[in-house]
Amino acid sequence: LSPCTTPHTLNPSSPTFCIFFSNPSSLFFFIFSLYTYIYHIYIYKRIERPPVMGAYRSDDDYDxxxxxxxxxxxxxxxxxxxxxxxxxxxxxxxxxxxxxxxxxxxxxxxxxxxxxxxxxxxxxxxxxxxxxxxxxxxxxxxxxxxxxxxxxxxxxxxxxxxxxxxxxxxxxxxxxxxxxxxxxxxxxxxxxxxxxxxxxxxxxxxxxxxxxxxxxxxxxxxxxxxxxxxxxxxxxxxxxxxxxxxxxxxxxxxxxxxxxxxxxxxxxx
Known part of the structure; x- marks a missing residue:
């Protein structure tokens, strides 16, 4: 395996790292996967806190x-x-x-x-x-x-x-x-x-x-x-x-x- 031709902040001597990030398609897949993961975490947090329903006061403020x-x-x-x-x-x-x-x-x-x-x-x-x-x-x-x-x-x-x-x-x-x-x-x-x-x-x-x-x-x-x-x-x-x-x-x-x-x-x- 040939060494990486560009400097990396994450252990550039690692063959696995070099192979993965020297391939543009692999890099794109990694970025896309990370974005998808973060997006789903954001949506999950939104679901955990649904908007308050009710047209008069706060949802719990009733007699x-x-x-x-x-x-x-x-x-x-x-x-x-x-x-x-x-x-x-x-x-x-x-x-x-x-x-x-x-x-x-x-x-x-x-x-x-x-x-x-x-x-x-x-x-x-x-x-x-x-x-x-x-x-x-x-x-x-x-x-x-x-x-x-x-x-x-x-x-x-x-x-x-x-x-x-x-x-x-x-x-x-x-x-x-x-x-x-x-x-x-x-x-x-x-x-x-x-x-x-x-x-x-x-x-x-x-x-x-x-x-x-x-x-x-x-x-x-x-x-x-x-x-x-x-x-x-x-x-x-x-x-x-x-x-x-x-x-x-x-x-x-x-x-x-x-x-x-x-x-x-x-x-x-």
């Missing part, structure tokens, strides 16, 4: 955390309702979301910061059944149908039964008729939907994720009603809601806990 689920047939606009409320975004792409997805947003309700953790079925509804894990811990739900597709309204009763089979009887439910901006294609009347909501003791609103119509109101109403149930339950057991320690779990069960609230009237667009 209550409520899990809310979005249910309904595929293609009714659940994902766009979620993105409109949490990020004020709307996507014209109609492809179904793959995998489980949730987002968060915090709002102020009665001088308290309520953080909503909103879960999207993300395409699971195509399999006609949602796992019990999806419903577990939910205290609110938006049951969504498409006002331009009557079949999605017909399936609301099945969704409602499945929801009630897997959650506490006190869960706050909002029936949502989405895509109300498509007035010329309407297939479900407001009167029919409101009559169903009154019969089932749920709230009701018509929304348009595209035009951002009533999206804020629908989510806010659900979170407000959940907070009222929690506050009333705390008072019934002798606690002051204002002094409850952060993170305390409150049992909002009881068949008639929210019957009066739900029957107070439905909201419609």
């Amino acid at each position: 209550y955390l409520f899990k809310v689920v979005l249910i309904g047939d595929s293609g009714v606009g659940k994902s766009n309702l979620l993105s409109r409320f949490t990020r004020n975004e709307f996507s014209l792409e109609s492809k179904s979301t793959i995998g489980v997805e949730f987002a968060t947003r915090s709002i102020r309700v009665d001088d308290k910061v309520v953080k909503a953790q909103i879960w999207d079925t993300a395409g699971q509804e195509r399999y006609r059944a949602i796992t019990s894990a999806y419903y577990r811990g939910a205290v609110g739900a938006l049951l969504v149908y498409d006002v331009t597709r009557h079949v999605t309204f017909e399936n609301v009763e099945r969704w409602l039964k499945e929801l009630r089979d897997h959650t506490d009887s006190s869960i706050v439910i909002m029936l949502v008729g989405n895509k109300a901006d498509l007035r010329h294609l309407r297939a479900v009347s407001t009167e029919d939907a409101q009559a169903f909501a009154e019969k089932e003791s749920t709230f009701f609103m018509e929304t348009s994720a595209l035009e951002s119509m009533n999206v804020e109101s629908a989510f806010t109403e659900v979170l407000t009603q959940i907070h009222r149930v929690v506050s009333r339950k705390a008072l019934e057991v002798g606690d002051d809601p204002a002094t409850l320690p952060k993170g305390q779990t409150i049992n909002v069960g009881g068949k008639d806990d929210v019957s009066e609230v739900k029957k107070a009237g439905c909201c419609s667009a």
Whole structure:
């Protein structure tokens, strides 16, 4: 082996070193590999510290955390309702979301910061059944149908039964008729939907994720009603809601806990 012809700072007398670095392709491969290694370390560190989600204060700065689920047939606009409320975004792409997805947003309700953790079925509804894990811990739900597709309204009763089979009887439910901006294609009347909501003791609103119509109101109403149930339950057991320690779990069960609230009237667009 011939010695290196150029000076090196790393043991230039080493034959292995000389062979490796005297070959331009080997040197390029070494530099590229080093760059790739450093880049992946950088990305890994970024993943370890994900950006904070939440639109009100810091992610941990809230008084209550409520899990809310979005249910309904595929293609009714659940994902766009979620993105409109949490990020004020709307996507014209109609492809179904793959995998489980949730987002968060915090709002102020009665001088308290309520953080909503909103879960999207993300395409699971195509399999006609949602796992019990999806419903577990939910205290609110938006049951969504498409006002331009009557079949999605017909399936609301099945969704409602499945929801009630897997959650506490006190869960706050909002029936949502989405895509109300498509007035010329309407297939479900407001009167029919409101009559169903009154019969089932749920709230009701018509929304348009595209035009951002009533999206804020629908989510806010659900979170407000959940907070009222929690506050009333705390008072019934002798606690002051204002002094409850952060993170305390409150049992909002009881068949008639929210019957009066739900029957107070439905909201419609």
